[in-house]
Amino acid sequence: MARDVEGDSGRAESVSARSPEFVAALMGAVRGEVKAGASLARHSTYRIGGSATIFTPASAADLSAGVQAASAAGIPLFVVGLGSNVLFPDAGLDALVVRMGKGLDAVRHEADRWWLGAGLPAPHAARKTAQQGWAGLHMMVGVPGTVGGGVFMNAGCHGGQWADVVEQVTVVNAQGAARTLSKGEIPFSYRRSGLDGAIVVEVEVRLREGNREELDREVERLFEWRQRGTPFNQPCCGSVFKNPEGPAPAGWNRPWTAGSVIEEAGLKGTAEGAVIVSPMHANYFVNTGGATAAEVRALIARARETVRERIGVVLETEVKVIGRFGEYVTIR
Ligand SMILES: Cc1cc2nc3c(=O)[nH]c(=O)nc-3n(C[C@H](O)[C@H](O)[C@H](O)COP(=O)(O)OP(=O)(O)OC[C@H]3O[C@@H](n4cnc5c(N)ncnc54)[C@H](O)[C@@H]3O)c2cc1C
Known part of the structure; x- marks a missing residue:
């Protein structure tokens, strides 16, 4: 070549x-x-x-x-x-x-230890573990990714995140060699695992024993909350930005989240082409039909700049913007 x-x-x-x-x-x-x-x-x-x-x-x-x-x-x-x-x-x-999907989505468990294939959808993992009376992943029912994507992103919600339950992660490196990492070797932080360059193949988690019926009810409650509070079924990527770091400025009397900050900057309903800041949840940017990546990128840049000017905070993207060779692109 x-x-x-x-x-x-x-x-x-x-x-x-x-x-x-x-x-x-x-x-x-x-x-x-x-x-x-x-x-x-x-x-x-x-x-x-x-x-x-x-x-x-x-x-x-x-x-x-x-x-x-x-x-x-x-x-x-x-x-x-x-x-x-x-x-x-x-x-x-x-x-x-x-x-990562079928073929890499096996599930098995022994007592509180569960081994989950990276291609398994996280909501399936949440429901399956909860149905068998194990707590710790049940809150992921509304996070529509895979187990591998969840660990890579250290996804989380409702006070839980993958880092809380992971014991070991088997990864394949860029040369195709497999290796198992213990949780202490993975530098997890907010929405980050530090596993860049590694492909997550299987994850071992340790869950807590819980009450089956209560967990089932909790799963349904959290799922309904998701559907009510976010444009869950519309084309989007969930949160575009991470929540701002540090304490809220004096006099800020709302949650110090990316959604509140974008809303306060007056951006709900703002559009670039066919992509719009959701009127339902300001940290969700929705493709209303036929939107392009260029339009999403333009809206991200506009929201970031407007928030910087009006609120004085620089938001960092949570969504991974991908370049032609699979590299991550930073939007300024
Ligand atoms: C409606 C909606 C709601 C959401 N709510 C939440 C929420 O509450 N909390 C939250 O944290 N996130 C949320 N998200 C974002 C998203 O669901 C999570 O980040 C999820 O964990 C991504 O998983 P995925 O398999 O889709 O990853 P992808 O989007 O496919 O990939 C994301 C990143 O992970 C990497 N990756 C994926 N799989 C692997 C693997 N096996 N090994 C190594 N790297 C991998 C990719 O290269 C990419 O960099 C939401 C998204 C939507 C659409």
């Missing part, structure tokens, strides 16, 4: 997972699904994104084989779960998209 260097990123322009030679080589090396020219919009809750080669491994061994094939060809990777926290580019990706 030719290796023309792109601008200042130093990346080879023509190294692409879209190349027919690479797609054929990958298909020969792995089991699972390899789809060339697949729509990323179908793999993002924003329903936004161009096309890419998407590989859904059939097993952990196939994941490693696919990662090795990409590494040997000099092709970067981008791992996606349920795409509930990513904004893909309109032009699609030249990185190989590794989709």
Whole structure:
């Protein structure tokens, strides 16, 4: 494969997972699904994104084989779960998209220890553990990602987060080698695991014994709350920004959250093209139909700047804005 260097990123322009030679080589090396020219919009809750080669491994061994094939060809990777926290580019990706789903979604448990495949949807993990009388993941019923995406993002809600229950995480590195990390080796912080560059394959969590009926009721209550309080069923990525750090300024008499701050800056209902700051919850930006990544990026930049001017706080994005080679893009 030719290796023309792109601008200042130093990346080879023509190294692409879209190349027919690479797609054929990958298909020969792995089991699972390899789809060339697949729509990323179908793999993002924003329903936004161009096309890419998407590989859904059939097993952990196939994941490693696919990662090795990409590494040997000099092709970067981008791992996606349920795409509930990513904004893909309109032009699609030249990185190989590794989709964690069926084949990597097994569940087993012994007493309070549960082993969860990274491709398992977190709401399934929440319901399944609660139904069997185990507490600690039940609050994730309204976080529409995978187990792997949840751990990578250290997702959380209602006072719980993945870091509270994780014991061990098995990861595959960029060369396809597997390794198990104990919780002490993972630098979890607010909406961050520090697992950059690693693919989460399986997670061991330790849960608390609880009352089955009470947990079931709690799961339903939290799920209803989600549906009532957020534009849950509309195309969006959940919270666009992380909550601001530090104490609220003197005289601030509302929750010191990104949603309140954006609302206070008068941004509810503000639109860029077909994307709008939700009138229901200001930290949710909703694709009202046919929105582009460029429009979402413009709205993020506008909201960030308006909040800085009017409230004096600089918000940091929670959504991962993805560049053409799978890199994270910072919006200023
Ligand atoms: C309606 C709605 C409500 C939401 N509510 C919440 C909430 O209450 N709390 C909260 O924290 N989040 C919330 N989110 C955001 C999102 O659901 C979480 O961040 C979720 O954990 C992302 O999981 P995912 O599988 O969709 O990850 P993706 O969006 O697919 O990916 C997110 C990031 O994780 C990485 N990643 C995904 N899987 C893996 C893996 N196996 N190994 C390594 N890296 C991986 C990706 O590369 C990317 O950088 C919400 C989103 C929506 C749409």
